Amino acid sequence: MTETCTPGQRLGLVTEFEPGAGTYVAGSFVCASLVGIQRTVPVEETADKRLPRLEVSRSTRPDPVPSPGDVVTARITRLTPRLALADILCVGEHPCAQRYSGVVRIQDVRATEIDSVRLPAAFRPGDLIRAEVLSLGDARSYFLTTAKNELGVVYAKSIAAGVPMVPLSWQEMQCPTTQSVESRKVARV
Amino acid sequence: MEYVNTVGLRLDGRRPNEIRQLRAEMSTLASADGSATFEMGNTKVLAAVYGPREASNRAQTDTSKATVRCEYSMAAFSSGERRRRGKSDRRATETSLAIANTLEQNILTELLPRTQIDIYVQVLQADGGMRCAAINAAFLALADAGVPMRDSVAACAAGYLDGTALLDLNYTEDGGGGPEVAVALQTGLHQVLMLQTDSKLSMEVFEEVVELASNGCRAVAEFLRTTLLAHVGRLSLATSIAKSEA
Numbered sequence: 001m002t003e004t005c006t007p008g009q010r011l012g013l014v015t016e017f018e019p020g021a022g023t024y025v026a027g028s029f030v031c032a033s034l035v036g037i038q039r040t041v042p043v044e045e046t047a048d049k050r051l052p053r054l055e056v057s058r059s060t061r062p063d064p065v066p067s068p069g070d071v072v073t074a075r076i077t078r079l080t081p082r083l084a085l086a087d088i089l090c091v092g093e094h095p096c097a098q099r100y101s102g103v104v105r106i107q108d109v110r111a112t113e114i115d116s117v118r119l120p121a122a123f124r125p126g127d128l129i130r131a132e133v134l135s136l137g138d139a140r141s142y143f144l145t146t147a148k149n150e151l152g153v154v155y156a157k158s159i160a161a162g163v164p165m166v167p168l169s170w171q172e173m174q175c176p177t178t179q180s181v182e183s184r185k186v187a188r189v
Numbered sequence: 190m191e192y193v194n195t196v197g198l199r200l201d202g203r204r205p206n207e208i209r210q211l212r213a214e215m216s217t218l219a220s221a222d223g224s225a226t227f228e229m230g231n232t233k234v235l236a237a238v239y240g241p242r243e244a245s246n247r248a249q250t251d252t253s254k255a256t257v258r259c260e261y262s263m264a265a266f267s268s269g270e271r272r273r274r275g276k277s278d279r280r281a282t283e284t285s286l287a288i289a290n291t292l293e294q295n296i297l298t299e300l301l302p303r304t305q306i307d308i309y310v311q312v313l314q315a316d317g318g319m320r321c322a323a324i325n326a327a328f329l330a331l332a333d334a335g336v337p338m339r340d341s342v343a344a345c346a347a348g349y350l351d352g353t354a355l356l357d358l359n360y361t362e363d364g365g366g367g368p369e370v371a372v373a374l375q376t377g378l379h380q381v382l383m384l385q386t387d388s389k390l391s392m393e394v395f396e397e398v399v400e401l402a403s404n405g406c407r408a409v410a411e412f413l414r415t416t417l418l419a420h421v422g423r424l425s426l427a428t429s430i431a432k433s434e435a
Binding site for chain 2: 004008009022024026031
């Protein structure tokens with residue numbers, strides 16, 4: 001049974017329910033703190049003396065947050081000699097409501113010949129890349145990696161004509177208008 | 190001027206204890222985390238909520254609870270005479286503080302330490318009762334943003350003219366020189382969050398006016414509740430359609 005509720009609405013007694021997400025306890029009542037749909041999570045079989053949990057969740061899906069292991073879609077914003085900065089746009093298939101910043105360090109661009117990587121030959125600002133989240137990174141950004149065949153640039157516009165380029169190999173993309181070839185770390189899509 | 194005629198009707202045809210027509214729309218701005226427009230008769234207010242987000246000012250970050258900030262402004266085209274942009278509007282600053290203070294009491298700020306919630310309220314049409322309309326709009330916007338709150342908040346004003354207590358004064362009645370009391374209530378908990386007046390009034394009149402304003406608040410609260418429930422209904426319908434298509 002689903003029922004919508006508004007903040008402050010009394011949902012049940014503390015003696016009968018345990019307060020879950022989106023609720024709080026006022027006196028002897030469990031009250032809603034959000035506008036949303038009320039759910040009762042039944043007691044687990046193994047737990048003894050536990051009460052069913054009351055939860056209120058917003059019907060809209062919570063914003064996706066990148067976590068290690070997730071494949072994300074990001075846009076390169078800036079290149080420095082050692083790292084490429086990117087804005088994470090999507091986590092898996094779900095677009096982010098908020099902008100998360102990510103970083104591809106030079107050692108995480110590709111799996112082989114790590115020492116000879118030159119970042120300008122792998123990415124350009126504006127490229128859309130598919131990358132995996134390595135770790136939560138430093139205080140500013142998530143660490144991303146493209147060191148897999150299926151990771152790397154998925155969409156890039158050419159310098160000369162500004163049109164989307166076609167991948168030639170895992171290291172090159174070609175502009176269909178000017179036939180010029182640019183080097184990228186291309187993802188195998 | 191006669192504010193209540195012999196039949197007992199006011200200038201705009203309302204009874205003394207009658208509220209203006211209420212209208213509300215939620216999620217009116219795409220860029221804000223939560224937003225709402227709220228109308229009380231010809232008064233129209235737009236509220237946008239950003240946050241809870243990381244506090245922009247490190248020095249002012251409260252490590253134990255969220256900081257609530259509000260910016261209230263009146264659009265230049267909102268009143269009958271086009272208003273020049275002043276440098277700092279003292280009345281607007283005061284209203285901003287009143288709105289922020291009222292809503293902060295209702296937000297479960299201790300759940301959101303080190304964060305900041307920004308509320309931006311703009312008056313699009315001014316016809317009296319802007320402060321109360323602003324609080325109602327801001328409450329809807331906060332609910333839309335998913336900020337955890339203690340209870341429903343509703344605000345309404347009442348005044349006293351021609352020996353009668355009048356609910357929800359409009360611009361003409363506001364200029365009538367009588368006292369006006371603005372009240373904001375937590376309707377479920379029966380707590381007064383805000384009670385403001387600029388004029389002196391006797392104890393009996395005060396009690397009568399506050400009682401009338403509180404009844405107005407309860408009427409507004411019921412309206413806000415149905416608005417919120419309808420909005421959640423629309424959202425869950427939209428997500429279920431999206432899921433079935435995926």
